[in-house]
Amino acid sequence: MPDAAIQQTLQNLQSAEGYLELGSMFEDRWSLDLPLRQVMADSAMYHLSQITQPRGHRSTVLYLKGQACRMAERYSQAIEWFDQLTEIEPDNMPGLLAVAWCHKRTGNLASSISAMEQAIAYESGNAIAHYNLACYLALDGQVQPCVGRLAEALKLEPQFRVYINDETDFDPVRDHPDFQSLVSVSV
Numbered sequence: 001m002p003d004a005a006i007q008q009t010l011q012n013l014q015s016a017e018g019y020l021e022l023g024s025m026f027e028d029r030w031s032l033d034l035p036l037r038q039v040m041a042d043s044a045m046y047h048l049s050q051i052t053q054p055r056g057h058r059s060t061v062l063y064l065k066g067q068a069c070r071m072a073e074r075y076s077q078a079i080e081w082f083d084q085l086t087e088i089e090p091d092n093m094p095g096l097l098a099v100a101w102c103h104k105r106t107g108n109l110a111s112s113i114s115a116m117e118q119a120i121a122y123e124s125g126n127a128i129a130h131y132n133l134a135c136y137l138a139l140d141g142q143v144q145p146c147v148g149r150l151a152e153a154l155k156l157e158p159q160f161r162v163y164i165n166d167e168t169d170f171d172p173v174r175d176h177p178d179f180q181s182l183v184s185v186s187v
Contacts (some may be wrong), residue, residue, distance in 0.1 A: 009057060012047040016064050017046040034073060041072035047138050055078050059089055066098055075102040090123035093129070100132060104139070112136040127157035135169035143173045
């Protein structure tokens with residue numbers, strides 16, 4: 001790829017990342033309305049579509065396309081991009097976390113669980129993968145596996161304990177004695 005083509009690819013990647021960052025930078029407090037997030041996502045996708053030969057940036061392009069669709073709440077499309085990413089990089093942790101998150105929103109808990117199990121198979125010490133798997137297992141009503149994964153997440157990252165009370169994913173198992181026993185342990 002000539003230098004100009006490389007520069008153009010990098011510029012398009014930076015532009016796409018910028019739109020995605022703008023669309024999500026305040027989501028914890030002041031989330032943009034969906035139409036505005038869709039505009040940001042579409043702008044990111046435009047820049048990504050200009051990259052015709054990503055070469056060494058293929059994984060990044062796939063991830064950013066997935067993130068754009070995810071931000072726009074086009075979860076099925078996002079899954080397609082993240083699946084392509086994890087097909088070429090089966091151990092891509094951000095891709096596995098994102099595809100699981102999208103599967104949850106499409107009601108496919110089995111695929112969310114599978115993606116997190118795959119993530120843990122590649123990186124067994126990843127606390128967020130254990131925590132997210134615990135969430136998906138809870139939603140699926142699998143109390144014992146949920147408690148086991150949550151215990152592992154807390155062992156790896158004890159500070160995750162502060163999220164448990166507000167995590168609605170745990171509502172289906174919250175009153176189970178084994179769950180109660182785990183979360184009531186003092187740190």
